[in-house]
Amino acid sequence: MASNTMKMLRKFIEFTTQNKGFDRVCDKIIPVAGTPGKCKFSLKVDEGHLNTGGTLHGGLTATLVDSLTTAAIMTAGGSPGVSVDLNVTYMKAVKEGETISINAEVLKLGKRLAFTTCDISNENGILIAQGRHTKFVG
Structure with a gap:
């Protein structure tokens, strides 16, 4: 089951980043592990991911939460x-x-709504951002 999930995650990243839309910013995300409803990714932060202060852009962080919890769903x-x-x-x-680790998890998948959480940690395992994402799926 885990190998099927990993195949699905790779296809998700490939599909997401091949379109002409904003999601192309996720092109360097690497799926690391996955089971149904739980996914782990990594990303090495490069120049294109930075804000003017030289740190990971908050908008990209929000995009990671959005896109990768969607993959978990x-x-x-x-x-x-x-x-x-x-x-x-x-x-x-x-x-x-x-390099950051992104852990996305489905808390509840209902008929109409999905509730998810996402923890983003640095190389030392320190939590750098945490997201909650609710999606209409029905």
């Missing part, structure tokens, strides 16, 4: 749906060259 058998609510709490800055 899809691995749990849900549809990509549309966002109803997205919340991100930023706790620590990340600099260029650091």
Whole structure:
């Protein structure tokens, strides 16, 4: 089952980043592990991911929460749906060259709504951002 989930995650990233839309910013995300409803990714922060202060852009962090919780929903058998609510709490800055881990998990997948969470940590396992994402999937 895990290998099917990993195949699905690779296809999700490939599909997402091949379109001409904003999601192309996710092109360097690497799926690391996955089971239905739980996914782990990594990303080495490069120059294109930075804000003017030289740290990981908050908008990209929010995009990671949005896109990767959507991947988790899809691995749990849900549809990509549309966002109803997205919340991100930023706790620590990340600099260029650091690798981050992104753990996305489905808390509940209902008939109409999916509730998810996403933890983003630095190389030392310190939580740098946490997101909650609710999507209409029905």
